[in-house]
Amino acid sequence: MNYTKKIALSLTAAAFAMVVSPAFAAGGEIAVIVKTTNSNYWQNVQKGAAASAKDAKAYTMTFQGPASESAIADQVNMVENAVTRKVAGIVLAASDPDALIPALKKAWEAKIPVVLIDSMVSDAGKKYYQSFLSTDNEAAGEQSAKALISQVGKTGKIAIMSYVAGAGSEVGRVGGFKKYIEANSKLQIVGPYYSQSQMATALNQTTDVLAANPDLKGIFGANEPTAVGMGRAIVQAGKAGKIVAVGFDGNEDLKNFVKDGTLYATAVQGSYSMGSLGVKTVISLIEGKKVPAFVNTGVVIVTKANVDLPEAKNVLY
Incomplete structure (x- = not known):
């Protein structure tokens, strides 16, 4: 259950x-x-x-x-x-x-x-x-994990960039993500790291994670400010399009990261x-x-394939 x-x-x-x-x-x-x-x-x-x-x-x-x-x-x-x-x-x-x-x-x-x-x-x-x-944050975490696995496969190393430890949404969302990854792949998880929902903190944390793990295949940013900071760090590190990134939420920054390929997908509530x-x-x-x-x-998994379609436009903001 x-x-x-x-x-x-x-x-x-x-x-x-x-x-x-x-x-x-x-x-x-x-x-x-x-x-x-x-x-x-x-x-x-x-x-x-x-x-x-x-x-x-x-x-x-x-x-x-x-x-x-x-x-x-x-x-x-x-x-x-x-x-x-x-x-x-x-x-x-x-x-x-x-x-x-x-x-x-x-x-x-x-x-x-x-x-x-x-x-x-x-x-x-x-x-x-x-x-x-x-x-349903657990289900949303699972959907985010499925999106990541679809692109990185079932072996290698991924990172989780989270937000506030113990927050109700975080427990379900990141818990659902980890549970699905562990049950359906052999991916090694680095983290989670907690940004306290501060974009600048997430940027700095992601920069450090990318530098410390040059073999990282994928990364998940679990809420809006965290995912935006993560995306900016990926761009600054020259890793856009070279690492599979999945975000969460759907503001203008995240929409644009999906469009330009910095993010493979973002799960939008x-x-x-x-x-x-x-x-x-x-x-x-x-x-x-x-x-x-x-x-x-509910959530919608927004990718390049549907970012301009009504199903995504109705939830992006």
């Missing part, structure tokens, strides 16, 4: 057994709180959230995130402040699986419905939110859908309606 199926099964009873009584009449502020506002990925989440909020005339939306994904205490404060000002609902992408739980408990005690997007919290917090919308469906789901909860425990927002 994969990671997401386990989540869905563990949440189903809680999500459907718990009746969320609206704390307010329909309407009010929906607080969308993400891991950072300094990323095109999260800005695309904002676009989706804003579109749904615009359609829901009785509601207003606020959008917040820390300066970086590693500023976890700042995100905790944002959630606590939203509870204090008695928002109608919260849509949250949790930067840490444990640190946000006390703040989520406060929301639950205040009868403020919470929808998680992108990243899970640990089991201790499962009673404090009502729905989780995300990529439905970030717009996360924002859009996150707001729609929390509105349903505010209005006392039942919602699914888990919604898989």
Whole structure:
């Protein structure tokens, strides 16, 4: 059973057994709180959230995130402040699986419905939110590994450039990637290395990995800033087209890296859908309606072959 199926099964009873009584009449502020506002990925989440909020005339939306994904205490404060000002609902992408739980408990005690997007919290917090919308990160990691193996084969050396150790999305995504590689090839894995979702850090780490491993056949960058830094390092090292690189997420830089051959592929999440469906789901909860425990927002593997086709254009940002 994969990671997401386990989540869905563990949440189903809680999500459907718990009746969320609206704390307010329909309407009010929906607080969308993400891991950072300094990323095109999260800005695309904002676009989706804003579109749904615009359609829901009785509601207003606020959008917040820390300066970086590693500023976890700042995100905790944002959630606590939203509870204090008695928002109608919260849509949250949790930067840490444990640190946000006390703040989520406060929301639950205040009868403020919470929808998680992108990243899970640990089991201790499962009673404090009502729905989780995300990529099936384990499956996405597997798809990324398949794309890499299709080009490098089943022997040799590859590297993993990851982001924040222990983040819910990272555990599933990088775990799924490694699990597939180990089960289906004899590839040796170097890393993972953790960029803390800082592009410059990923660039420096990738530069060092390429220099220390001249026989490297492939490399995986597990989120947007990490993959962008990885791509830039590959270009600077003169390795574009000489090493098979697979990224994750789909901003303009990554799209261009696919087009020019720096990346063989990038796995692009439905970030717009996360924002859009996150707001729609929390509105349903505010209005006392039942919602699914888990919604898989999916990924598309974007390569030169499909980068200009609708299936890729609908998710690139």
